[in-house]
Amino acid sequence: MKKPILLLAFLSFGLFTACDTDDDSPNETPQINEELLGIWYIDALIVEGEETPYNDHEDCGKDYVEFNEDGTYRQIDIWGCEEDVDEEGTYTATGNTISLTVSGNDVVxxxxxxxxxxxxxVEGMDDVDDDGEEEGVQQRFTRE
Structure with missing residues (x-):
């Protein structure tokens, strides 16, 4: 049950999946990359302004996403006090946008x-409740 919740919480913003866009904003913001680096613990999912705290952490550790200096990221689920890599890929942060390349070809x-x-x-639109309508979705992460 943890994996689907964690994946929904961060990576399955279905409508964030995008092909190449024609947005010519080549100004990558280095400070975003610097501030983004490291471990971020999942804190809450906010759908249409309604906040749901992420309460699927284990007593022995918290699920997290880690952004590395080399442009890679890992999504880690703590399951039975063991780290389980749910997702790995690469990322770029340009302006106020973060793009994750998941499994080599899907871009979020x-x-x-x-x-x-x-x-x-982070925020975007997704059909979280599978009713055919997109909802405004935000995901909050924190550091300790």
Whole structure:
């Protein structure tokens, strides 16, 4: 049950999946990359303004996403006190957008709403409840 929740919480923003766009904004913001680096713990999913705390952490560790200096990321699920790599790939942060290349070919694009030393908040649209209508979705991560 943890894996689907974690995947929904971060990577399955279905409508963030994108092909190449014609947006010519080549100004990569280095400070975003610097602030983005490291481990981010999943804190909450916010759908249409309604916040649901992420409560699927284990007592012995928290699920997290890690962004590395070499442009790679890992999504880790703590299951039975063991680290399980749910997803790996590469990322770029350009302006206020983060793009994750999942499994070599799927691209997930999210807008960065907040990024500072303590909080990462990303957003987009997705049909979270499978009713055929897109909802505004935000995902909040924190550091310890």
């Amino acid at each position: 694009v999210m807008d960065i709403v907040t990024l500072n030393s303590e909080t990462l908040l």
